Amino acid sequence: MANILCIDDDMDVIEFLTLTLKAAGHTVETAPDGKAGFAKALTFLPDLIVLDVMMANTTEGVGTAFDIRGNEKIRHTPILMLTSINQEFGNAFKLQSDSSSLPVDDFVEKPIASKTLLEKVSRLLAKPKA
Amino acid sequence: MYSELETLKLAVVDDELGIRLGVSSILADMTMDIPDVGCRIRLQVSSWADGESFVGSLDSNVPQIVLLDSKLPGIGGMEILEGTLSKRPDVVTIMITAYATLESAVRATKLGAYDFLAKPFTPEELRVTVRKAIHHHVLAAQARRLMEEKRTVRFQFISVLAHELKSPINAVDGYLDLIRNRMLGDELASYDGMIERSSLRIAGMRKLINDLLDLTRIESGQRIRNPEPLVLEDLARAALEGQENAAREQGIRIDLTAEPGLSIHADRMEMEMIFNNLVSNAVKYNRPGGTVQVTLSRREDQVEVQVTDTGWGMSAEETARLFSDFVRIKNEHTRDIPGSGLGLSLVKKLSSLYGGSVEVESEPGVGSCFRVRLPFQLSSAGIGGAVLKETDHG
Numbered sequence: 001m002a003n004i005l006c007i008d009d010d011m012d013v014i015e016f017l018t019l020t021l022k023a024a025g026h027t028v029e030t031a032p033d034g035k036a037g038f039a040k041a042l043t044f045l046p047d048l049i050v051l052d053v054m055m056a057n058t059t060e061g062v063g064t065a066f067d068i069r070g071n072e073k074i075r076h077t078p079i080l081m082l083t084s085i086n087q088e089f090g091n092a093f094k095l096q097s098d099s100s101s102l103p104v105d106d107f108v109e110k111p112i113a114s115k116t117l118l119e120k121v122s123r124l125l126a127k128p129k130a
Numbered sequence: 131m132y133s134e135l136e137t138l139k140l141a142v143v144d145d146e147l148g149i150r151l152g153v154s155s156i157l158a159d160m161t162m163d164i165p166d167v168g169c170r171i172r173l174q175v176s177s178w179a180d181g182e183s184f185v186g187s188l189d190s191n192v193p194q195i196v197l198l199d200s201k202l203p204g205i206g207g208m209e210i211l212e213g214t215l216s217k218r219p220d221v222v223t224i225m226i227t228a229y230a231t232l233e234s235a236v237r238a239t240k241l242g243a244y245d246f247l248a249k250p251f252t253p254e255e256l257r258v259t260v261r262k263a264i265h266h267h268v269l270a271a272q273a274r275r276l277m278e279e280k281r282t283v284r285f286q287f288i289s290v291l292a293h294e295l296k297s298p299i300n301a302v303d304g305y306l307d308l309i310r311n312r313m314l315g316d317e318l319a320s321y322d323g324m325i326e327r328s329s330l331r332i333a334g335m336r337k338l339i340n341d342l343l344d345l346t347r348i349e350s351g352q353r354i355r356n357p358e359p360l361v362l363e364d365l366a367r368a369a370l371e372g373q374e375n376a377a378r379e380q381g382i383r384i385d386l387t388a389e390p391g392l393s394i395h396a397d398r399m400e401m402e403m404i405f406n407n408l409v410s411n412a413v414k415y416n417r418p419g420g421t422v423q424v425t426l427s428r429r430e431d432q433v434e435v436q437v438t439d440t441g442w443g444m445s446a447e448e449t450a451r452l453f454s455d456f457v458r459i460k461n462e463h464t465r466d467i468p469g470s471g472l473g474l475s476l477v478k479k480l481s482s483l484y485g486g487s488v489e490v491e492s493e494p495g496v497g498s499c500f501r502v503r504l505p506f507q508l509s510s511a512g513i514g515g516a517v518l519k520e521t522d523h524g
Contacts, residue, residue, distance in 0.1 A: 009460050010297055010300075010301060011460075011462075011465045012301035012304065012305070012327055012331060013300070013301060013304060015324075015327070016301070016304035016305065016307070016308060019308055019313050019314070020308065020313065023313050032460065032461070054293055056460075084293070084296055084300065110296070110300040111299065111300040111303030111304060111307075112300070112303075112304055112307075113307055114307050114308065114311055114313070115311075
């Protein structure tokens with residue numbers, strides 16, 4: 001099973017992710033914001049990062065995704081981005097599901113269904129490393 | 131928008147060479163101060179002998195002000211006004227009419243002209259009319275910009291609000307998903323924590339909706355404000371009583387020190403909002419067994435409400451954004467505390483509405499101290515008609 005780092009400022013979402021991923025046999029570490037998450041990624045060296053896009057009322061997660069991609073040690077770690085941004089931001093911030101505008105590998109829409117989450121996690125973990 | 135010296139483009143369109151030369155020379159050295167927006171205007175004048183070449187020039191160069199002769203050899207001034215210029219509401223047009231007939235002036239105004247000048251006109255008449263047009267242009271441009279800003283601020287506010295309303299729903303949805311899939315086994319008691327968390331998130335959402343309604347009522351100016359003399363100590367005691375149960379549960383002691391005879395002329399409900407928010411925060415974000423000290427005092431021509439707690443405190447970075455909408459300090463201590471992120475924003479808006487202020491001092495691990503200062507004597511007239519600055523929310 002894999003090591004997964006979950007970054008979200010909503011502790012209830014963190015709890016949901018932790019329980020769901022642990023139940024599937026994964027080892028889970030968490031961080032409450034992008035900065036702490038990035039730091040933890042460098043030491044924990046996870047197989048996958050689950051990253052919330054909206055933290056502290058900003059799209060902080062976007063910056064964190066670019067930080068991860070810009071660091072030699074962790075740049076190839078798959079990122080699964082959590083979002084409910086599509087409905088909220090309309091034209092102000094377009095997320096494309098093919099991830100051409102963001103350096104992430106897949107998206108999960110909030111509210112997260114545990115089944116969808118686990119499916120996407122398995123798919124990303126099975127993908128050969130770039 | 132405007133720096134110190136702003137150049138506006140003025141076009142004069144007239145088939146009479148004398149008018150074109152006269153207008154150019156009279157306006158060439160003119161400057162105008164607009165104190166409302168703090169800028170000085172000077173004009174750059176271009177002139178056109180016929181309508182066709184003027185209309186042709188608009189593709190590359192749009193003037194802010196046009197002096198337009200109504201009777202031109204080819205395409206007439208009225209036609210230009212009705213056609214090309216009707217699509218450019220930002221251009222201020224002054225019609226030059228050959229005969230000072232009321233009819234042509236009315237027609238030009240109906241077609242969107244801002245003003246008119248009747249031939250023959252004196253240099254002073256020209257200057258006065260152009261000055262009026264400049265003033266109109268500057269204020270209209272500023273109004274457009276403010277409207278744009280207001281729309282942006284409103285959009286941001288709604289976006290964040292949508293996020294804040296969805297977060298608890300998403301959290302509760304997540305817990306229901308876990309319960310539905312028996313993620314912790316078949317024992318119902320295992321899910322007590324999730325059910326409790328769900329209730330807390332729903333309570334937080336309800337508080338957000340209520341605070342939002344308060345905020346909207348205050349900002350819209352719709353709420354009828356009834357300023358009356360209020361004894362500060364009574365307001366403080368009422369807020370303390372409201373928090374008694376919550377404080378007792380956490381073993382928190384609340385002390386009140388009040389300078390005698392302090393009163394304020396203000397709306398009761400709004401003062402209650404200030405006191406309730408400050409005192410309930412001091413209890414909510416305190417540590418078990420802590421204390422809350424409420425002190426009422428007079429500071430020159432202001433009254434000061436000081437609420438000090440022995441809670442977890444905040445960093446300088448956290449206090450800097452504390453009074454904005456939807457800001458909540460998120461950490462392991464605040465996790466289980468339902469809040470809307472609007473309470474202190476509300477306190478700040480109310481304080482400034484009354485011509486007062488709010489400030490905070492905080493030390494991580496030690497506690498926080500909030501100080502609201504409000505003018506001692508308020509005339510009812512000063513408050514009755516006051517509305518918050520529109521740019522706050524749109």
